[in-house]
Amino acid sequence: MLLIHCPYCDDTLPEPEFAYAGEAHIARPADPMALSDEEWKNFLFIRSNPRGTHYERWRHIHGCGRFFNAIRDTVSDKFVMTYRAGEPRPNLDALKEAAE
C-alpha cells in the first residue's frame, strides 16, 4: 500500500483512496475529426510505458475526487512528486538540481 500525496487535499494518504488513471499529459485533441487516422491512433493507443520516470494520472477517487498528475519511478515504485491537473509537466532535471 503506497502513500500518495494529493495536491488538492495537501495531505499524504493511503493508496486505497486513490485510483490510477493512465499516462498524463495526453490532451484530447480540440477537433478530433480533423485528425488523420494515424494521428488519432497515436492519441488513442500509443503510450510511453517507460522504465523509470513516468508521468501519470491518479484520482483521489475516495477522497476529494480530483484527478491529478504524478511523477513516479516505475522501477522503485516511488513517487517523485504530484501536481494538480492542468499544471505544466514539471522539468525533472530542474527538480533534481533543486534537490541537490
Place this chain on the structure above:
Amino acid sequence: MTAHPRSLAQPPVTVEVLPPAARFSLRLRAEARPVAETALALPLPDRIGRRSVGATRQAICLGPDEWWIDAPAAEADAIRSALDGLVPHALVEITDREITFQIDGPGALDLLAIGIARDLSRLEVGRGARTVFDGVQAVLVREAEHRFTLSVWRSFAPHVGELLEQGAREIALGL
C-alpha cells in the same frame, strides 16, 4: 499493548445509526462561494476537511468545489431552493443516499482502524474527510476526541455496520 478495561456497563466503544436529517451535496466554483454563503446563512470552508457549524446547519468541505450541508429535516425545502437563480451551482439532496453511524467511546480510534488505513490520530476534532472503510467509500467526521460519525451509502451500511459491531465486540474483549 494497551488493554481496555472490560466492563459490560460501559463498553469501550459503541456503534449506533443516527436518524436521518437533511443532507445536500453542494457544488460550485470559488467565486460563487460568497453569494452561496449569504443565501445559505452558513460559511462554506475553503479547505478540504474543514467544517463550519451554524445555528442549525453545518457545512463540511469534501473537495475543492464540494460541500456537504447538514440541516434539520424541516429546513430541507428552504435549502433546496436557496440558491435558485443566484450562481451556477449544483445542489442535490442526498439525505436518503447516506446512512450515518456514530462511533463513540475511548476505543473509537481502534475500532475505525479495522477498516480505515488513514492515520486518524492526525484528524483534528471538528474536521472530516471522505475516505475508505474496508473498501467502502465513507465520510468520516471527528465530532469529539472519542466520537466520530461515519456515513456510507445506504446499501453498504449493513456490511459496514456488522463489521463495526464485530470490531466493537473484539475491542471489548481487550485482546
Place this chain on the structure above:
Amino acid sequence: MTQAFRIPGAGRVNHAKAVRFTFDGKIIEGREGDTVASALLANGVHLLGRSFKYHRPRGIVSAGSEEPNALVGTSRGPGRFEPNTRATMQEVWDGLTVESQNKWPSLAFDVGAINDRLYMLFSAGFYYKTFMWPRSFWDKVYEPFIRRAAGLGKSPTEPDPDHYTSRNLHCDVLVVGGGPAGLAAALAAGRSGAQTVLVDEHAELGGTLLSEPGVRIDGQGAWGWLETTLAELRALPNVRLMSRTTAIGYYHQNMVGLCQKLTDHLATPPEGAPRERLWRVRAGQVVLAQGAIEKPLVFDGNDRPGVMLAGAAQTFFQRFGVKVGTRAVVVTSHDSAWHTAFDLAQAGVKVAAIVDIRPQVSAELTARAKALGIEVLASHTVTSTTGRLRVASVHVNRVRNGHVDPWRSIDCDALLMCGGWTPSLHLFSHTKGSLAWDAQAGAFLPDRKTEECHIAGAGRGLWGIAAALEDGARAGAAAAKALGRAAGVGSFAVEGDRTGDGVVVKELPTDRDPGKAKAFIDFQNDVTAKDIRLAVREGMRSIEHVKRYTTNGMATDQGKLSNINGLMVAADALGKPAPEVGLTTFRPPYTPTTFGALAGLRRGRHFEVTRKTPIDAWAEAQGAVFEPVSLWRRAWYFPKAGEDMHAAVARECRAVRTSVGLFDASTLGKIEVMGPDAATFLERMYTNPWAKLQPGRCRYGLLLGEDGFIRDDGVIGRLAVDKFHVTTTTGGAARVLNMMEDYLQTEWPDLNVWLTSTTEQWAVVAVQGPNARKVLEPLVEGLDLSDAAFPHMAVAECTVAGFPARLFRVSFTGELGFEVNVPARHGRALWEAIWAAGQAHGITPYGTETMHVLRAEKGFILVGQDTDGTVTPGDAGLDWAIGKQKPDFVGKRSLQRPDIVAKGRKQLVGLLTEDPSVVLEEGAQIVADPNQPLPMTMIGHVTSSYWSEALGRSIAMALIEGGRDRQGETLHIPMPGRTLRAKVTGTAFVDPEGQRLKV
C-alpha cells in the same frame, strides 16, 4: 519417568504449574511456559516426525521460528487442526493435542523410510528425471506415489470455525525483534516521546537475554535488567509492546505486516475472541533487530534426532530448564558453542568432547574446557553419526593438512553443532535492500537501503550483548532523530558478555565417499550437499537455478538454516567466491501465515460487500431467488409453490404482457447532472443530441469510449434546463461517473456543470404492462397520467402514494410502463402501496430474468451481455442513436477508423432456432458450414437466449460477421452430440412497430 530431563528450578518456566497435553495420543507433562519442543525434550522425546522425501526420523534442531524439522499437527478441538506447526513456537496448554507428521504406520516404524534406501532416485531434479518416462505413468503411478510419499502434514478438511481480524496501525518507530538490540532501540525511541511499537514473535520479549542469564547489565542480572526495562517500556504511554507477533512482510514506504497470535496459547480463549490479528503498520522509521540465526554444520548424519544447534541446547537449558541429553558432544566452527558446552557441563550434562574444525582456538576457551573435564578436539571433523531413532555416537576424525585421519567413535545422546551465525535479514530483503558479503563477519550484511530503516545488533554482524544493546540504542535514537526528536544514546555496562568468532565452512571434510554421504543442508526439503553439487555438475550456474533444481530453501522455512550453507557448497562447486554467486531472494511472509489471518474480517458474509435495495427484504419474504449483479443481489425470479424457474419466469412474462408487473429497478445507476452547461456536457459525452430535449422529456442515451465502442446506456430525463437525471446500467454506475468526471475535470474544466451520484438516493419501482396506468393513476397526485398529457418518454416530479417522486414514463419491456423514483427510505412503502393497488389487476412482481426476456423480445441490448467492449453503435444496430449533426462527442472520431468502417464486422442480429423448443446456450459459437474440417471457422456467438412466453418459442440474439446481410440465412451451432440450425432474423421479436407503447 516424567520430565527426567527437567532441571529443577532452572529456566523461566513455572515449575509449580504442570501442563498436560498429548503427543501421538500419549499424555505428556510439561510446565507452564514450555513450548511443545521444550516439554517433549524435558521428557526425553527427540523423535518428532519423518522427513519429506526420505521419511528419515527427525527431531528438534532449533529453539525458534527457523525450525525446519519439528513440524507437528496441533489440534484445538473440532475443525481446529493446524498442520506444520513448529513445535518450537507452539506453547503448551492443558488439553492441547499434538501429532507427528509423515509417518505410517507409526513414528518409530515407518514404511515410507524405504525411500531412504532409494535415495539415488530422489536426488536433485528427481521430479524432472525419474518420473518422466514412460509418460503415461505420470498420472496413474508417479504422481499419486509422490503425493502420498512426500509432503508435510495433512490439510485440514473442515471449515475453520475460528475468526480472524485485522487492524491498521500508525507509529513513529516500529522495532522488530525484542532481544537486547530491539529493547535498547525501543527504549531510546520511547524515551524520546516517539510513538513506538516493539514486536517479537516469541511468547516472551527478551530474545537472547532469555538464554543468557549469566550476563550482567548495569549491575543487574540479564533477567532482572529485562524486567526493569520492560517495566519502563510498559509505563511509557507512547510505547506498545506486542509479543507472539511476527513481522511477516516489509512493504513499500515502511508498511510492515504483523501477524499477532491471540489465542493459540490459551486453553480457554475468551468467547468470541479472534484467533489472530493481522496488523498493517505504517511506521515513520523501522528498526530491524531480528538478530542472527545459527548455522548447522553439514556432515553425514547431521539430521539424526538428537543432533541440534548448540544455541538451541543453550536456550532449552536456560530458558526452559531442560537438558537436551545426558552425554553431549559439541561440534563447532565458532566460539559460541564452547560457551554452551560450559553451561551444560555446569548443569550436570556430561560433555564428552568439543570438536572444533579450527586448528587454533583461544587458550582461554581450551583451558576452561579442560577445567570442566571436557575433551578438546581442535582441527577435527565429524564424518558420521549412528543411532536409529536418536543419535548414539559420533565419528570424529582428525584433519591434518587437508587429510582426514581414520575416525574414532564417541558415544553421545546429543550432538550440538554450530557453524556460526547468519544475520537475519529477511525483512530487509523484502524491501529490495541489497546485501554485501563481509569477510570479517563471514556473513552477508545489509548494504544499500531502500526504506527508512535501521538495522541493529547481530543483524548487521555485531556479536554479543553489549554490542547489541549499544547498537540498538544507537538505531533507536537515530530513528527518533530522523523524526525530529531529541534522543539520547544510553550506555550499558555489561559484564560476562560472551562474544567470539569463528570460520565459515562448507561441508565438513570427510574420509568417506562424498557421493554416499547424507549430509543435509535443507532438512525440510531433504536436500543434501551432494544434491547441490550434482545440480552444478548438471549445468546449473545461477544460484536461483540451483535452488529450483534441488528445492533447497523452498520449504516452509524458506531456507532460514539452509540458504547460506547451500550457497557455500554451490560456490565451492562452481569454483567461485560466495559473494559472486549471491543469495536467492527472501519474500514475504517471514514465517508461514494462516489464510485466516490474511483474510481477516473478509470471510463468510463479509468476503465481499453484498448491496441490497430497500425492497430486497420484501422480495426475500416472498421467497424470491436472487442473483448477483455487480455487488448487488437482485431478485432473479419469484417462484410460487411448486414452480421451477422456467414456470415462474413464464408466468411473470405473461403477467407483464397481459396485465401488469412490478419490478425493483433501484440498482440502476443514477447521476444528477446539474449546472448551466449540463446539456452541453451531455452533448459531448453521449452520442445522442440533448440540446433540444425539452424539460419534462426523456431520451435513450448511448455512451461510447473514445475508441468508439459501446460503454454504457440508459434513459436520461431532463428535469429542468440545467438539470438532468441520468441513468446508467447497474454495473456501470461507478465507471460511468468516473469517466464523466475525468472528461469534466481534465478536458472541459471550463464547463459549469457538476455530477452527483444519486443511485442510492432513489428507490425505483417499475410498473409495466397494459394495466400499469390503471394501477398507478389512483396513487399519483399533481400529474395527469393520460397518454396525451404524459406520453411515452415523459418525466415529471409529482407525488406517488404520498411520497415525493420523480416519475418516468419509460419501458424496457415494450409495454406501457412507468418508473417511480422516491427517496430510498420510502422505497419499501411505495412498493407495498403499488402492490396493494395492483391486486385487482393481479399485479405480479418479476425479477431480472423476466426483465431480460422481455427486453430481448423487443431487441433491446444489455451492455456487457450483447456487447463486449468491441461493439460499435453500428454493430449493435444503434446508428439511430447517434446525433448526426453533432461536430464531436466521445468516440465519434473512432467511428471512422478503418477497421470500424470495414465490411464484415460482427453485427447484432436475431436468431430463431429451427426447432422452436430449443433454447440456445449463451456463448455458443456459430458456423456457416457445419461440414467444414476442424478447426471450424467461427463467425459469431450467441449473446442472449431465452424462452419467449409471448411467442411460445425460443429466441436469441447473436453477434455474427456481416450479420445484417445474412437475414434469412440458416446458420449452424455445433454443440456436444448435435449441431443446431437457426435462421438469422431482425432483433425485434415482439411488436416491432412499438404499437403497444401508444396507449
